[in-house]
Amino acid sequence: MSRLLAALSPLILAAGAAQAQTADPHAGHDMSKMAAPSQTDPHAGHDMGAMDMSGAQPDPHAGHDMSAMGPPDVPTSANNPGRPPETPPPAAAFGGPAHAADLVFGAQAMAASRQALVVENGDVRTTAVIIDRAEAGFGDGGDTYLWDAQAWTGGDINRFWWKSEGHGDVDGKLEDAEVQALYSRAITPFWNLQTGVRQDFRPDGPNTTHAVLGVQGLAPYWWEIDAAAFLSTRGDLTAKVEAEYDQRITQRLILQPRFEIAASASDIPELEIGSGLSSIQAGLRLRYEIKKELAPYVGVEWTRALGSTADLIRARDGDPDQVQMVVGLKTWF
Template sequence: MRGILLLAGVAPLLFAIPAMAQQADHSNMPGMQMPAPKKPAAKPKPRPQAKPVRRAQPKPAPSPPAVTPAAPAPTADPHAGHGMPVTRGRDMPDMQTPAAPGAPDPHAGHDMSAMPGMPGGDAATQHGTVGTALPAGNAPAPPPPSDHYADRVFPPDEMARARSALTREHGGTSTYQVMLNLAEYQVRDGRDGYRWDGEAWFGGDINRLTLKSEGEGSLGNGVDGAEVQALYSRALDAYWNLQAGVRHDFQPKPSRTYATIGIEGLAPYWFEVEGALFLSDKGDVLARAEGYYDQRITQRLILQPRVELNFAAQDVPENRIGSGLSNAELGLRLRYEIRREFAPYVGISHEWKVGDTARYARADGERTRATSFVFGIRTWF
């Protein structure tokens, strides 16, 4: 009975020994490599939730960080310098792309976080750290671009001619004007007469050649007085011109030639004003002041009051001129502008001689005062 129980206990051991031999590790045997057993796949970790970005309060813009240039690559890489920076995504904050061993990082020194669309870029723009929102400084302005840049592309001689033509056509050109402010017939008590007053000029905005002429006469007696002035006109500013030249009187006889210096321009409230001094070849000194104002009643109807005063520093008996205020004229003319360049007018004019000039007139049998009804044409082109 004991022998049967012993055999029953040993029999399982006899069957277990061959099975254990089959499960032995043979990886250390020469020439034998057994694949390692596969590990079960790890379960993916849950993605961390992106934390909300808290917008910081606006702060003074810091100075831009120094940019460190990337080291040159030892080999020619067609994609060097064109790679995008390593972006630390919000979805995978712990993942980074490792650089190849021994190769320079193409993104070193290029912080693209301030660009729109990059993490932090929109916030940086809103915080006023880029563009024209940078703080004001004392750095000098950059120099303007060099002039005549087109000379680098086109022949300089042709560009110089083009610039010269552009200057002439936009302010540097020469122009002219001829104006007859008075060209009228005078109806007087006793003897009718006529009168003219006008000027012409040629030149630019600064320098001009100016010609002036005025005179008067009586029907049946010819021209009583006539003069012509040739003047150089120089602009003092936008409203006033300084003039110098010569004046020659054809009538009355004997004729005289004068050196002339004067000024003309537009006074405040749109008064046209002119004044001049004359020094004759005989040493006589004369002066003249005149002015007028265009009072626009309608777009075509204009009322023009006008005054002219003549002075002499001494008696000039040859020309029947006395010292002081020699004569004056006050007129009022109403014109209708059919066109701006052509306007007929009617009006009244009163002239009188004073002082020694009146005494010369009475000695010659002439009247010292005269009132005239006038009509004429004001024109310019």
């Protein structure tokens, strides 16, 4: 054993010397001033405070004065102060005919074409007949019948207009009727000025002719107004105002309040009309439109004679205050 250890001892000593030679290469060096290994910052030493890191695109107009730039040249009002000025057309532009097509087709041919265009698109002639009330009344004063109709023909501005009203007893004869023939002129988009003549027919009284001056149209809140003054050949001046309004409950069911006021400048005893406000009439009708041109209705109407007119009615033992139930038909074509 001793001989084996003696033989191995030189090998053990050689291995220890080799391990000593592979020790830390930095042993004995001062490493305190050396930084940890890292990537070098490419921006090290640069001032980054003024740089925008948001990623937004730079404004191409930055630093430009935009206050002197006006709006784009687009079609706007000619008197817009912000619109750039436009060069007036040259004088030669007004040297030719009013219609350039006259140079190609001739002035005479184009005049006929323009007239046909006016007739077909701007000067349309139409006609309408409206039976506003064709009704029977039941109540005070017995059973009665009544009609109220009007019609017109013409264009948007000028029209010929006629109107007719009348009433009587169901079991008796006609009491009175009137027919008006009028020239109608549109004075505003919603109002017509009307003038003409009116003829009254009375089986038991005088037949009278009147000059008529009135207005008819659509008042605010969709009230239809028909107002006129009448001057008879006897010198009697009377006036009448009618107003009605359609209140739609459904597309077919319509409630219509209606009012009528009559007045006279003087007493007309033979017609039982006194001076001042002579009568007032108020009605309420509910109609159902089977179709636009055909609508039956039911309603109630109250009539009251006023002032001297009421005195004339009482003098013959009449009642100046009457209420009636009405049934009727409204139609037009």
